[in-house]
Amino acid sequence: MRRIPALVMLVVLVSAVLAACGGGQGGAPGGAGTDEPIRIGVLAPLTGAQSTLGQEEKRGADLAAKMLNEDGGVLGRPIELVYRDGQGSPAEAVQIVRDFANEDINFTLGYVSSAQCLAVTPVAEQLGVLVMSSYCQTTKVTGSEFTENFFRATTSAEMLTRAGAQAIVQEDGDIAEWSSISPDYEYGHITWTIFKNQMELLVDGFEVVGEVWPPFQAASFSDHITKLNNSLSGHDQAGIFSSLYSGDMINMLSQAAPIGLVEGHPFLMLGTDLDAIRPLGQAGNVPTAWISVAYYHEAFDNPVNTEFVKAFQAEYGVVPIGYNATAFMSVTAYAAAIEKAGSTEVQAVHDALEGLTWQTPLGETTIRAEDHQAMFESLAMFKIAPADNEQGFEVTDVITIPGQDVSSPPHPGEVGEFSQ
Amino acid sequence: MSALTVRNLNSYYGSSHILWNVAFDVEEGTSAVLLGRNGAGKTTSFKSIMNLGPSVRGRILLRGEDVTGVPPHRLARRGMGYVPEDRRIYAGFSVTENLRLGGFAFSSNGRPMEPDEVFDLFPLLKPLAARRGGQLSGGEQQLLAVARCLVGRPSVMLLDEPSEGLAPVIARNVLDALRSLRENTDFTLLLAEQNVSFAMNLATHVHVLEQGELVYSGTKEAFDADPALKTRYLSL
Amino acid sequence: MTFDELVIVTVNGISFGFLLFLVAVGLSLVFGVMGILNLAHGAFFMLGAYLAYEFGGAAALSLPLFILVMIGSGLVTAAIAAVLEAALFRRIYYREHLEILVFAFALIFVAEGAVRLQWGPNPLIMSYPEGFASSVSIFGAPVPEWSLLIIVAGLVILAGLAFLLFRTRIGYVIRAVAEDSHMAGALGLNVGLVFTGVFALGALLAAIGGSLVAPTLALTPQLGLLFLVQAFAVVVVGGLDSIPGSLVAAIILGLANSFLVFTFSGWAPYSFYLGLIVVLLLRPQGILGSRELTKQVG
Structure with a gap:
């Protein structure tokens, strides 16, 4: 082979192999019998x-x-x-x-x-x-x-985001200044848009003090963390919104822990679930935060x-x-x-x-x-905090937000008002 | 006793069949020369003997022991020295470091040569001891390649086209060094050459390769006595 | 950009650069000596991280204990690599780069499966060692202690490799095999053994990199792929066979990435690809390299 195609080959390979992983186990076509x-x-x-x-x-x-x-x-x-x-x-x-x-x-x-x-x-x-x-x-x-x-x-996304916003304002007070560290693709941008629209309605003088957009599955979040940390200086009470989830949330919080990025700030995690919180607890890096995933087993x-x-x-x-x-x-x-x-x-x-x-x-x-x-009828929101127990965290608060408060009227064929 | 025996040697690169049933013996202490035109299979013969690339069928014996298929580094340690036609001097290493590398070929009988002993045999190299291999001239590199091989005290030396690419006066220097070496040290030489006059200065026996087949084997005297051989197989 | 930002972006960039160097150096060493681009390196990186977790657990360790865990992980990974080299890799050295690449790539996915079976699909993460979980102030900017430790680790590895390669008999042999493995064999050097050793050393370096990221990156069975493109970019930009080149490239790319986040942040994720394009067009052998990818063993 020649020299330059190595990278091209790598890219082709990656896509080929990823595509090939799509295969799965088949099932025989079902018959028409009533107990099929x-x-x-x-x-x-x-x-x-x-x-x-x-x-x-x-x-x-x-x-x-x-x-x-x-x-x-x-x-x-x-x-x-x-x-x-x-x-x-x-x-x-x-x-x-x-x-x-x-x-x-x-x-x-x-x-x-x-x-x-x-x-x-x-x-x-x-x-x-x-x-x-x-x-x-x-x-x-x-x-x-x-x-x-x-x-x-x-x-x-609208329900989760609006419920999270309502929960944190209801429980932690009228936080006017907000910042975001969310993934740089559709889901990250749309959730932050919905969040801002909801906050405008909830809090007088709502203001964005900083937003950073790390790429999906980044290896290093340190520059985005630094950038966000700098925009938060002088805004000690500002809230942080993040729709990072799973591995990305774990990585961001682990890398942010040494400089105490989220410490002292109201923090809302959207879509992150206990699967990400558990390993963070083992390593002692669980922040105090509200989590919006709609379900918590003790809430209902x-x-x-x-x-x-x-x-x-x-x-x-x-x-x-x-x-x-x-x-x-x-x-x-x-x-x-x-x-x-x-x-x-x-x-x-x-x-x-x-x-x-x-x-x-x-x-x-x-x-x-x-x-x-x-x-x-209702969505569950819960709050976690670091704790000196085996898990490294505890759920300190569980509330429910009425379903009717977080959904717009149906708008098939149109962009909803909260997503604009 | 035969220092090196080659029997029914067939060599292949991929699907091309290069050597066809090549067989010869090199008696201990003699200097055999493998003559042939460019592409006749001289280098392939050496690489086949050293197990450096071609796939091989046939048998190769070193002082009576079957060494077919033995990895190169073991062959080297059993006394098979190899000086390739492109010399393969380590450009980033000094002359002394190049010489010390030759010591890895050494196994048990005595000890490898020290650089000073080598410099006694090749006085031309002595002032170059600290020079990098890449900075040497072609003739100097050829001397160093031979000297490096000697460090491991080989019992058989495969010397591939030492005159190649050298100006006639430089080739003469290399030849002088090799002749004095033949007088002062004790090893069996198998030399590959297409420069017949250069080769005849060292040879005791002659083997001729033509298109991958061995077409003549005899003593130097017998070869010299039949000038038709040279025109038939070797003239360019 | 304020002075504070300049300081921390520089430190971040250099620290990320050293991290990339730790990941890439084994790749560069193996290519330099053996002439193969071993993408299975990513698998050893992942294995190193998981083994560090296995030996050290999630709770905070003292720094000496962490270092011990890291060395243990490195040695076990190296042993596994040595077996793989002897059993599998040496059969394919003389093949085309494409085949070797596909082979190594397939191995990453096999490793993903093995890790999934052993440790499960859920993310795991280690703690920072005791006393290294916070930050220090450099010109007023908070810099994570761990970032500084990674820079120190990178320097130690660099010095250790330089010593090994240029001051020891083993290094002399490795350099000879790197320059001309065929001739080295004909001179009596056991090239196969050197290859196994260098392959294992490359895996050990990858595992040390993996252990060092274990407190900052979630361990998942996909960890082997996470750094692959960056590490690949680092060795190509630096020069495939040049270890100092890898360091220079890693720091340049790390700094470029950091500065882009603060200036043209939309471009930051593409900094590595841009670096690759520029280098392949203008200087295919890389910043300090001598060989292009066409070179194969011998």
């Missing part, structure tokens, strides 16, 4: 950079299927989950949806990135496949780029949650976190819709999902007919 399993396709990042999330998702979905099947299944038929490993690339997600359709699997859930959701929805519509997002938070799929076959049985006093937490602990030996609950809810939404429709015919299930009300760990939940977004 109802198959639901799950696209989740089971390996790769977001596999923590994907593996948690799988636990939640598996538990839902197990509980439903132990309870006699749906329409007397067992639920079977068919997993495909999707790392986050839109093209890969489209291919997986086509594979699902070819295998006659018309109900799908999962999907990790906003880009994936936006890419698969038009294809799903052509193929007659239903897409239920468990994770992609973008408001576009229920707004400006709404399609008929897309449903979200969980919270949206309803029979479904009680049963969910108990069964989850029995199955996995730990309490469930938000990622588990969202996948659980997506599976039970399909189950409830199929029961309601009395059939597994796609159009019937689609119609049943519109306006479906079912019981979830977050309480009674309804999928709006207009934009297919789930509406919740």
Whole structure:
């Protein structure tokens, strides 16, 4: 080979290998018999950079299927989950949806990135496949780029962001000065926009004192930390907003700890869950912060949650976190819709999902007919703080924010007011 | 006794078959020369014997012991010295450091030569001791390559085209050094050359390669007695 | 940019540069001696970080204990690398670069699987050693002590390598094999052994880099890929076979990255690629290198 193509080759290789990782385990096409399993396709990042999330998702979905099947299944038929490993690339997600359709699997859930959701929805519509997002938070799929076959049985970016903003103002007081360290892509920018719009409404004299945009999966956050730290000087009471999550949140906080970036500042973490907090606790770097993931196992006093937490602990030996609950809810939404429709015919299930009300760990939940977004009675917000215990942190406060306070009226086909 | 025996040697680079059933013996203490035109297979023969690249079928014996397939560094330690045609002097190392590298070829009988002993054999190198290998002239590099090989006290030296690329007067110096070496030290020499007159100054036996096949083996006297051989196989 | 910012950006840039140097130096050493671009280096980096966690745990250690853990991780990684070299890599040295690259790359993914099976997919992180969890003030700017320690570690490794290569008999042998491995074999040097040793030494350096990032970067099975492009950029920009070149390139690229975050922050993530493009166009052998990627063993 010649000298220069080495890098080109590397790039090609990386993409080739990443694409090749998309393969997965197939399932035989189902027959038409009445006790044949109802198959639901799950696209989740089971390996790769977001596999923590994907593996948690799988636990939640598996538990839902197990509980439903132990309870006699749906329409007397067992639920079977068919997993495909999707790392986050839109093209890969489209291919997986086509594979699902070819295998006659018309109900799908999962999907990790906003880009994936936006890419698969038009294809799903052509193929007659239903897409239920468990994770992609973008408001576009229920707004400006709404399609008929897309449903979200969980919270949206708007709900999480607004609930977080309301919680921190309600509990920590009217904080007017804010800064952000969020990932430099769609999700990071849209959440900060929603946050600013909500804060304008909540606090007089709301002001941005600094914002930095580290790239996704950066190896070093130190320059962004320094830059943010400098913009915070002279603003000792300013709040910090961050929609970094998983490994990026761990890395940022570990690298920020020596200079005490977040110490003394109100701090809101969006979308970060206990999976990231636990290792930080082991290393003694947990900050005092509010976390907005909508679910906390002790926040909801309803029979479904009680049963969910108990069964989850029995199955996995730990309490469930938000990622588990969202996948659980997506599976039970399909189950409830199929029961309601009395059939597994796609159009019937689609119609049943519109306006479906079912019981979830977050309480009674309804999928709006207009934009297919789930509406919740309330969302849980919790506060963590460093502690001198085995875990290195404790949950010091858990509150709920009413669902009606954090969602706009449906706006299918249009950009919502909070996202502009 | 035969110091080096080559039997049915077939060599290949990838799918090209370079050497065809080459066989010869080099008796202990003699100076054999492998003659042949450019591309006749002289260098490939040496690389095959040293196990430095070509894939090989056949047998190679060093003082009666089968050494076919033995890795180069073990061959070197068993007394097979090799001076490649491009000399392969370490450009970043000084002359003394280059000489010391030759000592790794040494195994057990006695000790490797010290640089001073080498300088006695090659007085031309002595004033260059601290010079970097890359700064030497072609003739100096050739002397150093031979000297480096001698440091390990080889029993057989494979010397590939020492006159190549040297001006005639320099080649003459190298030749003088080699002749005095043949008189003062004790090893078996296998020399590859296409410069017949240079080679005949050292040879006791002659083998001729033509397109990968051995076409003649005999004593120097027999070779000299048949001038047709030179025109047939060697004239350019 | 204020003076405070200038100070801390410079320190950040140099510290990140030294971190990159620690990751890249083994890559450069292995290429310099063996002529192969061993991307499996990323796997050894990851393994080193995980082994440090395995030996040291999540809680804070004293600095001497941390160093011991780091050395232990380095030695175990080196031993694993030596076995891999003897069992697998030596079969492919004479192949094309592309094949070696694909082979090494595949190995990273196998390592990802192995790490996932052993330690699970969830992120892990170590603590800063006792007394190194805060920052010091340099001209009024807060600089993490750990950043300074990484600079010191980089200097120690550099001095240690220089001593090994230029002041010891082993270094003399390594340099001879690096300059001409075929002739070294014909002169009686055991080239295979040197290759195994250098490969293991490269892995040891990668593992030390991995151990040193373990308090600042979440350990995940993808850690092997995280620094790969940066490390690759560092060795190409510095000169594939030049260790001082790697240091110079690492510091230049580290500083460029830091300054871009403060000036044209949108460009910061691309600083390494820009460096690669500039160097490959203007000086393909790299800042201090002598060999281009075309060179193979022998």
